[in-house]
């Protein structure tokens with residue numbers, strides 16, 4: 001099979017499109033033919049070598065933890081999903097490849113009305129947003145600030161909060177304010193303008209905050225929100241201030257919580273913008289786009305066209 005292989009850490013050009021041995025599904029495993037993979041900021045951090053102490057990655061390695069595709073084969077003891085089913089989820093064996101091996105708990109079946117491309121925008125973003133929001137217990141009618149609301153996790157968090165009845169304020173650069181508004185949030189600027197903008201759009205204060213952007217946001221919002229109602233997915237030092245930290249491991253993630261979000265998306269009630277769909281051959285360009293840090297929605301990689309799979 002073809003795969004983008006990382007033989008050493010470094011800049012985005014270190015990937016090599018290579019023919020490698022296809023993996024096989026062992027007992028309890030599922031082999032998935034990949035149509036679409038997602039690019040997450042963590043992929044670039046691993047590629048550069050910056051995460052080697054947190055996620056040791058022996059090379060040669062295939063990166064990419066998030067895929068959508070069709071079940072090609074199942075190992076002994078696997079009854080669901082079945083061969084031929086369209087699935088989306090997490091794959092430790094590396095999603096920048098034509099075939100991946102994973103386990104049934106890391107996969108969700110894609111509703112028939114939803115394309116694999118749309119489905120691929122959902123797993124990491126929805127799972128992370130759900131896991132983070134569970135730590136701050138938002139009630140209907142509360143006002144919540146989402147930092148980095150136009151990114152993939154922020155887009156999911158805004159939509160989940162709006163559907164739960166919260167009033168949402170989302171930080172973004174000016175180019176993304178219309179998008180944040182379309183998601184259902186009131187857009188504000190991040191950085192030096194944040195507190196003035198919040199005073200203007202929420203003069204009675206805010207109840208809770210989700211930080212997906214870091215860069216000093218927690219310290220700013222601590223003046224308005226008690227630490228126990230703040231959660232960050234990026235600022236791991238903030239735990240010392242009493243703030244909730246939602247650290248995750250994309251290689252050990254259970255997909256069972258994403259099925260309801262896939263259903264919302266199939267019904268047209270959840271839609272994250274697709275920041276781009278880059279061919280597998282151009283993975284270096286995808287990493288450069290991701291590392292610029294201003295994606296609107298989710299960046300995807302087209303791995304292969306699978307006949308009849310509603311890619």
Ligand SMILES: NC(=O)c1ccc[n+]([C@@H]2O[C@H](COP(=O)([O-])OP(=O)(O)OC[C@H]3O[C@@H](n4cnc5c(N)ncnc54)[C@H](OP(=O)(O)O)[C@@H]3O)[C@@H](O)[C@H]2O)c1
Pocket residue numbers: 040041042124128147148149150151152153154171172173174176190191212213214215233234246247248249290293294295296297298
């Ligand atoms: N802990 C976990 O479990 C977990 C899980 C998933 C992701 N993460 C981490 O969460 C972060 C966000 O992930 P993602 O997938 O949503 O990233 P993404 O899709 O690449 O989005 C990043 C967003 O950051 C915004 N941004 C840029 N500069 C900013 C600033 N100074 N202040 C606030 N926002 C700023 C950008 O918005 P504008 O274009 O509007 O500037 C962009 O939309 C990444 O660091 C990722 O590694 C953690």
